[in-house]
Amino acid sequence: MQNEPSEPSDSKRATLFLSYSHADDAKARRIATLLEEAGYTVWWDALIEGGAAYARSIGSALETADAVIVMWSANSVESDWVRDEAALGRDRQCLIPISLDGARPPLGFRQYQVIKFRSWRGRRDSPQFEALERAISSCSGAPAPAVRTRQRGVSRRAALIGGAGAAAAIVGGGAYLAIDRGLFGGKADESSIAVLPFKNLSGDSSQEYFAEGLTEEIRAALIQLDELRVMAAASSERAGEDEDDLQAVAKKLGVGYLLGGSVRKSGDLFRISTELTDGKTGFSMWSTTVDRRLNDILALQGEIAHMVAEALSIQIATDEPVPGGTKNAEAYDHYLQGKSLYHLAKDEESDRQALANYDVAIAADPDFAMAHAARSRVLASIAAEYGKANELKPLYAESTAAARRAVELAPNLADAQLALGFVLFTGHLDVKGARPSYERAYQLGRGNADIILLYALYCSRAGLPDQAHAAIERALVLDPLNARVHRAAGSIDYAARLYADALPPLHRALELNPKISNAHAFLGYCLMQLGKLKEARAEFDAEPTNFFRLSGLAIVDHKLGDKAEADKAMADLVKEMGDASLYQQAQVLAQWGSADEAVARLERARQVGDSGLIYLATDPLLDPIRKHVGFSKLIRELNLN
Incomplete structure (x- = not known):
């Protein structure tokens, strides 16, 4: 009712x-x-x-x-x-x-x-x-x-857009953003800025990581200005790639100003040029060129933030630098190399190379909190994405130790609090224990779209849908061209049983990145819940990640009455993924009506430390077994209710 x-x-x-x-x-x-x-x-x-x-x-x-x-x-x-x-x-x-x-x-x-x-x-x-x-x-x-x-009976976006307009938003793939937010081609927010990727003019492609890292650290320094809305990296970079005209870039992002520049390395000196552009006119407001050694770069980032604030008449609340940094040139250089590799999100090898760089950074400066936090995140990612069943607990234990060290060194570093919350929740399934760290990270990093995104997903999986929706809306404003943010928005609506609402952001995610994982699977889940089984099967068939493709096909083929194909998909899932897919196996069995066996797989998943269990409290695919005694016991013991 x-x-x-x-x-x-x-x-x-x-x-x-x-x-x-x-x-x-x-x-x-x-x-x-x-x-x-x-x-x-x-x-x-x-x-x-x-x-x-x-x-x-x-x-x-x-x-x-x-x-x-x-x-x-x-x-x-x-x-x-x-x-x-x-x-x-x-x-x-x-x-x-x-x-x-x-x-x-x-x-x-x-x-x-x-x-x-x-x-x-x-x-x-x-x-x-x-x-x-x-x-x-x-x-x-x-x-x-x-x-x-x-x-829940009324689509939030359909109510806003109204009638036929809502249907157009779904068919038009992302039209809801233009209407709902006025982001693309809309009026620019004067107190907003996008930091475009700094260009590497060193003539050495191996130095790209440094230009990328400098761009990100300047963006982090600007985020500290409370009165300034800073567009996130993914959207800034995508808009910069698509448009050469700075006015067009500013209009596309809906920002008042653009900050860009270049880096040229000569020996142990870096020549860094920076320019602030008025997005309305395309004219330069100021530009500066300085020479710095590597151990002075962090100070330069603060100087640039001060110059931007002065140009935009923004009062700086504090002169304190972003906590958790280093003055050690070797440590900082390897930290930037590690971040560049981690952000590739390419494969296990690149993640482990990132980990090796963080280890070198920490060896050079054991008190470098930002490196400890980054090390924790990459360890947790390796565990969640590539870890075998017997590797999960050691990897998560190491990740936890790194996160706690980062928090000890810099309690006010948002990335440190986020790393601790992430590993407590994902690696230890400690929902209540993770919440203070997530809340603190959100408080400290409310201008950082990546932190807001992970906080929103935590809230969704912890059964806090209102907080999740509020946070993801903020992330969408800061990072409207990031496929991951739209996928997260769809997954949050899906967990809240708002299946029709989830379709537009998931379609938008695939428009922005046709190869993104799990978006086709979430579309399949939503369409399946809406009774559109053949459309759902097509989405599962298009899903690039075996975990989600095979489990989705096993469920939807069973619903379509093709038991042979359903059994084959389930057998392939078990054969190819083994115990790393125990959670997905439980989803399939729950949908097949095999409640006892589904709960047994979840118990095994708990024993090996399967991070899929973070979805347990809100996963619609497990609704058929929620009243099962064993399932209720598992929820209580994991502190998920």
Whole structure:
């Protein structure tokens, strides 16, 4: 049963007047609908009956409304009608301004605190809508209604886009982003920047890692500026590859500024050139060229952040450098080489080469916390992706030790807290124990899309869907061209049983990276849950990762009545993956109706330390065995409920 909209607890129903530009009709209509559902009396011009005197109706409503909500946007700031309505609300001292797209209010209205709806996704249980209701309560004297629980029966994105538009978003592959967020081709957020990949001018391709590392460390320094939204690496790099024109890059990313540069190595000196560009005009705001030795590079990153802040009139809260660094040139160089290899996400060999570089970095500087955190992450990745059953526990133990050392050395290093949370959850299945580290990492790294992404996935798997959705929405704003973020958004909706909602982001992930793993499998799971079995089978057949392809085929072929093909897929899964696929085997058996055997496989998975068990609490494929005594016992013993 769906929850009914809550009424204001006070007997008075606040009357609201909505002022907006007709170009913003879709978002205005959504806000009006939610306000009406919350129990307010809402007046907006869509309610004027045919034949009514338009101006007289507006004047009467403006004079009697408890609050005048003005929706500023790039469209409405140019509207004389909206300015006049806002002026009357201001004169009556009942003006509530909101900004739909980040546009600043016109002169005469900038002294009022604006509620920012730029990244709002159409939900009432959001910080933006809660702030709006508090403002209404303050104006009208009526208490704000309680936040309503989100209705699962309605697609969040379909509700926002509306009717046929929702279908277009699914078919159009990612159209929901353009409508929902205004990211591509939209108005740029002036307090935002993208750091484009620094160019390696050394004439030596083996030095590419250094240019990559410098780009990332400068981005990390800029993230420390609270007033600046910093676009994540994947989206910045992708936009830079697709476009040569800087104005086009800025428009595509929806940012106000671009920072780029180059690196040239000569002996033990690095010549580093940096340029800040205004995204609206394409003109350079400042540029600088400096020569530095390797052990001075970390200090340079802070200097560049200061110059950007000064150019953009941003106040720096602290001069403290990012914690956990090093002044040892050899340690820093091997750390950058390790990061470059790890980010390739190529294969086990490249991950182990990354691990070897982190080991050299730590040998050169045992107190290099960033290297300890990176070492922990790569060890956990090797265990989860390539580890044999008898290797899992030793690898996770080593990863845990490295993460704890990183936290000991630099408690305020977001990557250290993230590494500890990740290994406690993934390697030790300690949901409650991992949460403080994840929460601390999220607090320290709220401008880092990678940290936000992993926090969102943790929340999803730990049974915290609201926190997961809020975090992944933030990651999508910071990294809209990253296939992994869209895949994560789809997986979070899937775990929340919002199967139709999960389809657009999963399709978008495959558009951005057709070879990304697990996206086809998640599409298959969603389509299967929606009863579209033949479409689901096609998705499983296209999945490149054997774990998910074979288990998906075993399930869907069984549902299609082809037991021989289902048995073959299951046999191939066991033969090719062995005990490393125990969790997937349990999924198949649960869907086949073999509850006892499914639970037995999960028990074996626990014994070998299969990281797949982190999905146990929320996995829809295990729903058929949730009432099984053995399953309930396993959930309790693993502290997953």
